[in-house]
Amino acid sequence: MSTSQTRYGTPGTKSAEYDYLIVGAGFAGSVLAERLARGLGKRVLIIDRRPHIGGNAYDFHNDDGLLVHKYGPHIFHTNSEKVFQYLSHFTSWRPYEHRVLAQVDGMLVPMPINLTTLRMLYGGEFSEDEAVRFLAARAEQLPEIHTSEDVVVSTVGRELYEKFFRGYTRKQWGLDPSELDKSVTARVPARTSIDDRYFTDSIQCMPLHGYTRMFDSMLDHPNITVATGTAFKDIPASVKYDHLIYCGPIDEFFDYRYGKLPYRSLDFRHVTLDQSQFQPAAVVNYPGEDVPHTRITEYKYLTGQQHRKTSITYEIPSSEGDPYYPVPRPENFERFRKYQELGDASSSVTFVGRLATYRYYNMDQVVAQALTVYARIAERETKQQRPYKSIVAAA
Known part of the structure; x- marks a missing residue:
């Protein structure tokens, strides 16, 4: 309805x-x-x-007929068969595994950090064992893990922390990672494999006709x-x-x-481009503090929609606006x-x-x-x- x-x-x-x-x-x-x-x-x-x-998962067709997520990308992933089966009463699904790139050192590299990321940044053919030793040699030994900074530097070291996490976190939260709870960066691990999926859940997919249609049915x-x-x-x-x-x-x-x-909010700037593709992945992160946005999303990757145009969204964190992140x-x-x-x-x-x-x-x-x-x-x-x-x- x-x-x-x-x-x-x-x-x-x-x-x-x-x-x-x-x-x-x-x-x-x-x-x-x-x-x-x-x-x-x-x-x-x-x-x-x-x-x-639909809350923050609300999606809609814009004036050009492109399906857009009004409040930024919402990717469904779960390990709960119970949750998946419940929602399946109200929607069909399309398979989708989310991939993210980050603009670092003038390159677009996989995020979370994996073998490919290390190979692109440092050259050479890292094996899994070599990647483990490489990261361990750079990881800082800390007596206790309290903050988001602690989580990252104790896992991948300060150089990769500076490249991928510090600027992004400062933009996203308006605070330095040293001021934030460890839970913030614990959600984004590093890997020593070539697995470039953002999520590793057993169930990864998108509502076939969008989230709003699913809520309508519900x-x-x-x-x-x-x-x-x-x-x-x-x-x-x-x-x-x-x-x-x-x-x-x-x-x-x-x-x-x-x-x-206190909450952090986001300003979503939706743009439709007269071209079929804008970027090589659904989401590109921008950790550098030289640009105000944290990421750009291109929705056709998520929806599978075929269209001669494409729609993208810039996300700019803010201290004012709707409450998104505690x-x-x-x-x-x-x-x-x-x-x-x-x-x-x-x-x-x-x-x-x-x-x-x-x-x-x-x-x-x-x-x-x-x-x-x-x-x-x-x-x-x-x-x-x-x-x-x-x-x-x-x-």
Whole structure:
């Protein structure tokens, strides 16, 4: 069912009753809406303040007919057969293995660092054993690993850290890697093989017709009413519901009682070019601080679309704008814990998703979290335990 149909819009002033109000129509909210409606027969109103469903995974056809990801590239990958099988009810798939290049020393080299990267940068035919010894000789021996800088220099040494990570991280986060939690760069390992895939998950693919089509199918149920362009504060008092599932920023929900939780944002600059191809891979990273963007994405690699033109997106990190990445520093996690305590004490609200739990999750992790929350709700419904006790998703 398309987003132009009448079940999408702003709730009117007429009295309406629902079992659940879900705030946020991204992965967390949409999975829960589908499961509650189809699995338990519940009446669900799901809202989103943006003018569309799908959250950050929303894609659309631009004026030239090219399928574009509005909020940057979203690549589906998972090791969870359960998550994959669940989403497969709502989409077919096309195989896709993501590859990334980085502009370093005037060359485009594979990222994460692998044998090919080392061969291009340093010359010679590195074997796997030679690459292990090469990196070990450059790795710094540190007594403890605390920061993102520590992770990289203790693995590949300071030279490769400077080439690939320091500038990129400083642009992405507005902080030096020495100021960031070790989790930031732990997500991007180095390899001593020729495997140039960005991800190594057992399942890697893309929704055949795009993410928005998948969300449309997920929310296509008579018990689900979708209202886009609608903020939580705009819901009229005449709309009644038994329980709230909140997938938005938890600090906003509690009126910033302990101050705002810091996020990094992104400015996406979409450009359509009158040529069939722009770059030799789906994503090219730009670690250098001489350019403001961190990467350029070319979507035809992701979608498999055949078109005489191509669409690319420059990503420019920002401290202002929509919240995308929680800033991983101890003081921020401590502030979140205070909000989490308020959430634990709120029996009428369930907090789910990235913004509600102040964590960066991959798409499959958000789906898994939502399915886990649904299982808890279903168990309580089956046992008919009332009233609700708050269900705060594990962070």
